[in-house]
Amino acid sequence: AQKVTQTQTSISVVEKTTVTMDCVYETRDSSYFLFWYKQTASGEIVFLIRQDSYKKENATVGHYSLNFQKPKSSIGLIITATQIEDSAVYFCAMREGSSGSWQLIFGSGTQLTVMP
Amino acid sequence: GPKVLQIPSHQIIDMGQMVTLNCDPVSNHLYFYWYKQILGQQMEFLVNFYNGKVMEKSKLFKDQFSVERPDGSYFTLKIQPTALEDSAVYFCASSLGWGRETLYFGSGTRLTVL
Numbered sequence: 016a017q018k019v020t021q022t023q024t025s026i027s028v029v030e031k032t033t034v035t036m037d038c039v040y041e042t043r044d045s046s047y048f049l050f051w052y053k054q055t056a057s058g059e060i061v062f063l064i065r066q067d068s069y070k071k072e073n074a075t076v077g078h079y080s081l082n083f084q085k086p087k088s089s090i091g092l093i094i095t096a097t098q099i100e101d102s103a104v105y106f107c108a109m110r111e112g113s114s115g116s117w118q119l120i121f122g123s124g125t126q127l128t129v130m131p
Numbered sequence: 132g133p134k135v136l137q138i139p140s141h142q143i144i145d146m147g148q149m150v151t152l153n154c155d156p157v158s159n160h161l162y163f164y165w166y167k168q169i170l171g172q173q174m175e176f177l178v179n180f181y182n183g184k185v186m187e188k189s190k191l192f193k194d195q196f197s198v199e200r201p202d203g204s205y206f207t208l209k210i211q212p213t214a215l216e217d218s219a220v221y222f223c224a225s226s227l228g229w230g231r232e233t234l235y236f237g238s239g240t241r242l243t244v245l
Contacts, residue, residue: 112230112231117181119164119176119234121173124173
């Protein structure tokens, strides 16, 4: 069964710095897709970035990038030049590609606080 | 990004009553989902729906739960009868496809069962 684990409950950083949030996953599927979402204070869930398991190159979108370490089943989210408005809960999620399951399974989330 | 609309944003009902949560998915999306989030916790998968059928459901999707999307209108989650433990925020999502296709979420319906 697939599983996603985020061990960091909360992180605080000063704005304009770089932060990394950890995520490890478990799957038996050879093909899978990894997603990061953020949930704002209002509850809105926003898609940020995706990594396909068969791609070696780390995905990058704006000031979000991923550190994909397949042998360690790890997909870290890196936010550079953090801003106050990046404060949110960040969820890692995984979806298998060939098992027949369409479920997007979420981790427990990491609360990021960006301070001035 | 694509918008999923959920109506209402907040619903308060008495235990034992029926409730229907409505979702207007992204117009060209074909796959629909419901997730449940209890305050401060992760989002948990309830059910996914495609081509008029439930494709997968979790243990959280109790017999009192049902979903449908009649004639391409709202994708609905009905709970009948409700229980206290059904109090949570319910998120609807939709996607164009499966696999690598991104799920887009609505802003949630906060359900309070008294």
